[in-house]
Amino acid sequence: xxxxxxxxxxxxxxxxxxxxxxxxxxxxxxxxxxxxxxxxxxxxxxxxxxxxxxxxxxxxxxxxxxxxxxxxxxxxxxxxxxxxxxxxxxxxxxxxxxxxxxxxxxxxxxxxxxxxxxxxxxxxxxxxxxxxxxxxxxxxxxxxxxxxxxxxxxxxxxxxxxxxxxxxxxxxxxxxxxxxxxxxxxxxxxxxxxxxxxxxxxxxxxxxxxxxxxxxxxx
Amino acid sequence: xxxxxxxxxxxxxxxxxxxxxxxxxxxxxxxxxxxxxxxxxxxxxxxxxxxxxxxxxxxxxxxxxxxxxxxxxxxxxxxxxxxxxxxxxxxxxxxxxxxxxxxxxxxxxxxxxxxxxxxxxxxxxxxxxxxxxxxxxxxxxxxxxxxxxxxxxxxxxxxxxxxxxxxxxxxxxxxxxxxxxxxxxxxxxxxxxxxxxxxxxxxxxxxxxxxxxxxxxxxxxxxxxxxxxxxxxxxxxxxxxxxxxxxxxxxxxxxxxxxxxxxxxxxxxxxxxxxxxxxxxxxxxxxxxxxxxxxxxxxxxxxxxxxxxxxxxxxxxxxxxxxxxxxxxxxxxxxxxxxxxxxxxxxxxxxxxxxxxxxxxxxxxxxxxxxxxxxxxxxxxxxxxxxxx
Numbered sequence: 001x002x003x004x005x006x007x008x009x010x011x012x013x014x015x016x017x018x019x020x021x022x023x024x025x026x027x028x029x030x031x032x033x034x035x036x037x038x039x040x041x042x043x044x045x046x047x048x049x050x051x052x053x054x055x056x057x058x059x060x061x062x063x064x065x066x067x068x069x070x071x072x073x074x075x076x077x078x079x080x081x082x083x084x085x086x087x088x089x090x091x092x093x094x095x096x097x098x099x100x101x102x103x104x105x106x107x108x109x110x111x112x113x114x115x116x117x118x119x120x121x122x123x124x125x126x127x128x129x130x131x132x133x134x135x136x137x138x139x140x141x142x143x144x145x146x147x148x149x150x151x152x153x154x155x156x157x158x159x160x161x162x163x164x165x166x167x168x169x170x171x172x173x174x175x176x177x178x179x180x181x182x183x184x185x186x187x188x189x190x191x192x193x194x195x196x197x198x199x200x201x202x203x204x205x206x207x208x209x210x211x212x213x214x215x216x217x218x219x
Numbered sequence: 220x221x222x223x224x225x226x227x228x229x230x231x232x233x234x235x236x237x238x239x240x241x242x243x244x245x246x247x248x249x250x251x252x253x254x255x256x257x258x259x260x261x262x263x264x265x266x267x268x269x270x271x272x273x274x275x276x277x278x279x280x281x282x283x284x285x286x287x288x289x290x291x292x293x294x295x296x297x298x299x300x301x302x303x304x305x306x307x308x309x310x311x312x313x314x315x316x317x318x319x320x321x322x323x324x325x326x327x328x329x330x331x332x333x334x335x336x337x338x339x340x341x342x343x344x345x346x347x348x349x350x351x352x353x354x355x356x357x358x359x360x361x362x363x364x365x366x367x368x369x370x371x372x373x374x375x376x377x378x379x380x381x382x383x384x385x386x387x388x389x390x391x392x393x394x395x396x397x398x399x400x401x402x403x404x405x406x407x408x409x410x411x412x413x414x415x416x417x418x419x420x421x422x423x424x425x426x427x428x429x430x431x432x433x434x435x436x437x438x439x440x441x442x443x444x445x446x447x448x449x450x451x452x453x454x455x456x457x458x459x460x461x462x463x464x465x466x467x468x469x470x471x472x473x474x475x476x477x478x479x480x481x482x483x484x485x486x487x488x489x490x491x492x493x494x495x496x497x498x499x500x501x502x503x504x505x506x507x508x509x510x511x512x513x514x515x516x517x518x519x520x521x522x523x524x525x526x527x528x529x530x531x532x533x534x535x536x537x538x539x540x541x542x543x544x545x546x547x548x549x550x551x552x553x554x555x556x557x558x559x560x561x562x563x564x565x566x567x568x569x570x571x572x573x574x575x576x577x578x579x580x581x582x583x584x585x586x587x588x589x590x591x592x593x594x595x596x597x598x599x600x601x602x603x604x605x606x607x608x
């Protein structure tokens with residue numbers, strides 16, 4: 001597999017706390033008994049929670065064989081494999097909800113993955129770190145260095161985020177590709193671990209974004 | 220460590236003493252119509268069971284064995300302290316993945332085997348001699364048909380909680396999901412393939428040629444006590460090379476000589492890897508029948524679900540079970556790509572499928588060995604099945 005090399009060296013546990021930030025909100029997006037696909041499901045924490053709270057019929061896709069084995073041990077349906085290859089084999093609208101939790105920026109072709117997600121799922125929940133967050137801006141401006149902190153715990157040469165995006169970039173992409181934004185949520189993470197909901201100026205003030213998307217009705 | 224074999228026997232997690240039972244299917248209802256067009260009757264099946272069947276008969280797990288396996292999958296037959304347990308004792312027993320406190324585990328010697336079920340080494344009632352080459356060719360589908368007689372007609376079980384097996388056993392699992400979709404809740408093909416690759420057929424053919432070019436083989440007419448042992452032993456040696464991996468051989472034997480680090484300057488076994496293969500070959504001859512080896516490898520070669528059904532996706536269109544497909548990273552006989560092709564087809568057919576390519580340097584044989592995560596993954600899947608449908 002082409003991507004295996006890149007991903008194998010990543011210590012995902014370092015971003016574990018960050019990945020769980022939106023779990024509560026993502027759970028709200030799923031209905032009871034829904035078919036849910038979690039792309040890049042890791043050890044299956046979110047799927048397990050969704051199964052417990054909503055009784056969903058879950059499927060995870062995970063590249064890392066150890067994480068996939070963890071999921072299976074915990075009794076989850078999981079396919080170990082490459083996200084972009086695996087998603088092609090599902091029929092249109094097979095899932096009620098497709099989750100891309102902090103994985104969009106880790107794949108070579110995020111737009112393609114997003115569109116595939118919208119094809120196989122009626123809704124797509126997508127989360128990603130906002131690289132226009134003011135702390136990142138000031139760090140680059142005054143220190144001249146890319147951010148490495150608790151929430152983005154990787155040096156530039158080891159980060160899984162091989163693409164960078166901002167809230168405004170993403171909104172623009174949705175507009176251009178006629179993707180409907182049904183819901184959005186923004187938070188900023190303070191160093192003491194607390195979260196703050198952000199309503200105004202999210203592109204500047206939020207460090208993480210959650211969008212719930214669907215194909216535009218008139219598309 | 221010296222006492223390890225006897226301590227294993229008394230361990231709480233063994234099913235303990237077991238015996239192989241047989242049942243013979245005869246009469247008009249049990250004329251086996253083979254895929255080759257021939258018919259067979261009567262058919263005897265050797266089988267073992269472990270654990271207790273629940274009153275609602277919903278906790279049965281069928282174990283399918285591989286090329287040289289038998290019905291003796293767990294526990295012990297004798298009181299000999301040196302006796303090795305059944306071939307999948309690793310997986311079957313109280314508290315193990317196929318937990319005999321929860322499941323009723325069944326394993327039968329498949330049709331055409333030489334461990335109690337009707338096969339080429341059985342006595343042909345028409346002649347009073349072993350069938351030998353008069354035995355009709357059989358396929359994986361035929362094996363599964365006979366297993367269904369055992370499970371449904373003899374044991375009275377209408378739906379299996381799961382069917383599980385590795386290698387050729389995994390092929391039977393896939394065939395079960397296709398032949399009897401209503402009888403299977405979960406299917407676990409491990410280190411398997413939906414069709415034999417030309418490479419795997421090639422190894423089988425070399426093994427068969429080894430047997431058939433041994434003069435003792437005598438066109439299959441050898442006496443049971445004078446097998447073509449050179450040929451059968453060689454066939455087993457070839458097989459064993461394909462069951463290991465380069466890394467596993469390096470780890471187990473390195474380049475070590477039998478006599479420490481000194482070359483022996485001889486053609487007899489000098490390297491440890493050679494003596495290992497020789498040992499595998501000679502012990503195999505004592506427990507397996509040469510003609511049977513020819514027939515079973517042929518049954519494997521003919522296994523091709525894609526050809527049978529037009530496409531793999533089609534093959535599983537009527538299956539109703541959940542699947543857990545497992546492959547091993549270092550398996551080069553039935554490589555992970557075979558399992559991934561299977562997973563892709565199941566996904567496209569809209570089936571509930573889970574898959575893991577388990578990290579192991581043990582090669583194809585990993586499914587028979589400890590030291591990888593197969594057990595816990597199987598446990599997770601079987602437990603989940605209990606909450607489905």
